[in-house]
Amino acid sequence: MRKFLLSFFLFIVISQSVKSQNSEASLLSPFITQYQADENMFNRKYALKRSDEYFKRMETFYTDWLSKLKLLSFDKLTTNERVDYLLLKRDINVDIRALKQNETEFANTKFTVPFDNILIDFEQKRRVGTQQNGKETAQKFQQLIETINKTDKAFENGSLKINPVQANWAQQTVNQHITVFTEAYKFYDGYDPQFTKETKKVYPEVLEALKNYSKTLGKSAKLSIAKDDGSGIIGNPIGRASFLDLLNDEMIAYTxxxxxxxxxxxxxxxxxxxxxxxxxxxxxxxxxxxxxxxxTAYPELGKQPELVYELANEAINFVEANKLITVPQLAKEGWRMRMLSPQEQQFAPFFLGGESVLIAYPTQDMTEDAKMMTLRG
Known part of the structure; x- marks a missing residue:
């Protein structure tokens, strides 16, 4: 037990020391911040992620960023800056691959939402604040309801055939349309009298049709969800090629x-x-x-914090005595401890570490079983 605790503290000490040493200013920091901010902005602006417009815009965004990185002179960067450069480039390429995968899925299931052109047109006009004629919009909404119900019926009677994975994707798409359509309608409702008057009755009917279709898709989509094999880990297989991509993303050079x-x-x-x-x-x-x-070997009641403090200092002394790494004085001084609550100990039954070491130990109001579980780690 003591060896395990010491190993854990060695890991914390080294991790915190590396973080401290890598905190120097990087030429790439503004690029990383801007990339993340711009990407988040586009994801907020283009709320509908299942559309040709979104895929085209994001593809341009990622391509532009790769071009921007090429303008930097890699040879003139410091070691830390080169790391930032490679990681940012890696992240962009990962985002590009995810975008292409989603676009492929979108193309393969587009036939399940033959009515999306009306919804997309309505949302695009809302985005730029275009006033929409109430009577014309009500007519489009009525057409929308008919197409949704027709598609729903075709799926129910089997004339529209899709597999469970496609149904899952289609349901997510419809749910996204529901969210975006609701927000777009509220943008006008009550603020434009002629629009509100003409669409007030038909709007809830559109929502009902969309929700019913989503439920229909959900019946088949449930079959795509992997069942628990006893491990408690539920997920769908991604296949060897995708797994290799993920390993490559993490720069793991193994099959x-x-x-x-x-x-x-x-x-x-x-x-x-x-x-x-x-x-x-x-x-x-x-x-x-x-x-x-x-x-069953654990400190006496109330002694756990003292042991934690002792082992933390032992870990610091070990790495310094063996000249494994330099531990900055602030890293030695800055770390601290706090006790985990009984609720936190349910998912962290030992302790957690970082700048703060979170200590698990029984409290008076815990059950005997819970106390022993914490003591056993």
Whole structure:
């Protein structure tokens, strides 16, 4: 237990020290800030993410940013700035790939929303504040209802065939239309008398049709959701190619098979070390008994904070004595401790670390089972 705690504190000390050393000003900082701000702005402005307009605008945005990065002289950048450059470029390329994947899904399911042209036209005019004729808009809304209901019926009777994954995507698209359409309508409702008078009755009918269609799609979409295999982790397989992309994004130069082989090798090492520890503790090869012994080894009541403070300083002394890393004085002085509440201990039953070390220990009002769970870590 003590070795585990010490290892944890070593990780915290090194992490905080690296953060401190990498805090120097970077030429890329304004670029990173601007990129994030601009991207967020576009995502707010173009609330409907399932439209040709959005995909075209964001593709231009990402392409322009890659061109902007090319204007920087990489050779003249400091080491930290080069890291920022490569990470920003990586993030942009990741965003481009995600955009293309979404655009492909959009193209493959566009037939499920044959009525979206009316909704998109209505939202685009709202965006620039164009006054919309009430009678004409009411007629379009009526046409919209008919097309939605027709599509809904076609899906119900099987003449419109889509698989569960497409249904899931289509439902998300319809729900997005509901949100955007509602906001766009409220922009005019009550502020333009002629618009309000002519559309007041038909507007809720449009919403009802959209919501009914979303529910219909949802029945099939449920089948696309992966079921719990007992691990408690629910998700859909992404496939080897996408997994390789994710590994590449994280700059992990290994294939899934290589990672699995490394994991099995390290797992075997862990098994061997566990047996060594079990033997040293006098339990022979019965590592389960040794583990149970460790689980019941904990400080006396009220002594946990003192142990945490002691181990933190031991970790600092260890890395400095072995000249592993330089720990800035402010990093030594700035870290602090606080106790985790009983509620927090339900999902963090040991302790968490960073600039603040959050300590888990039983409180008087916890149940006996909860107390023992915290003590066992």
């Amino acid at each position: 899934p098979e290589q990672i699995e082989a490394i994991a099995m090798k390290e797992f075997a090492w862990c098994d061997a070390e566990m047996l060594k520890a079990s033997q040293q503790m006098g339990f022979g090869n019965d590592w389960k008994k040794a583990l149970e012994k460790v689980k």
